[in-house]
Amino acid sequence: MNRFDFTPYRRTMVGFDRLFDLLENQGRMNSGDNYPPFNIERRGEDAYRITLAVAGFKPADIEITAQQNLLVVQGKKGEDTSAGQFLHVGIAQRGFERRFELADYVRVDDANLEDGLLQIDLVREVPEAMKPKKIPVGTQKTLSVVRDDSDSAAA
Numbered sequence: 001m002n003r004f005d006f007t008p009y010r011r012t013m014v015g016f017d018r019l020f021d022l023l024e025n026q027g028r029m030n031s032g033d034n035y036p037p038f039n040i041e042r043r044g045e046d047a048y049r050i051t052l053a054v055a056g057f058k059p060a061d062i063e064i065t066a067q068q069n070l071l072v073v074q075g076k077k078g079e080d081t082s083a084g085q086f087l088h089v090g091i092a093q094r095g096f097e098r099r100f101e102l103a104d105y106v107r108v109d110d111a112n113l114e115d116g117l118l119q120i121d122l123v124r125e126v127p128e129a130m131k132p133k134k135i136p137v138g139t140q141k142t143l144s145v146v147r148d149d150s151d152s153a154a155a
Contacts, residue, residue, distance in 0.1 A: 046124040055116035071100040
């Protein structure tokens with residue numbers, strides 16, 4: 001049984017609701033089908049690549065949809081009217097849908113299908129306003145007495 005109770009953490013950690021929901025839902029979503037197999041690769045500080053093994057699919061058969069924090073890859077095989085009769089079918093001919101949760105500010109940069117592998121490149125671009133900034137700590141200027149030049153001339 002892979003059930004975690006995040007209740008103690010929810011009481012003390014403010015703003016992490018989305019993270020806990022993702023962790024709880026991940027077990028439910030991935031418990032079934034694991035087709036097509038995939039790899040997730042980190043290619044740099046802010047660059048990632050998802051590679052899916054989609055042998056037999058053409059670029060026209062694959063649809064990639066990027067929404068806010070969600071990447072959906074769908075494959076739908078068209079009707080293949082071959083002249084022969086199959087004696088054994090070992091290459092998967094079924095459609096698929098694979099969902100990936102994306103972090104904030106991650107966008108799809110490119111997608112290529114080559115040699116039966118679909119490669120989706122992702123880039124994290126944090127807006128300039130959201131990047132951490134150093135704030136200098138200033139000090140108050142010391143007060144000084146202002147003397148009027150007319151007072152010093154009269155004395």
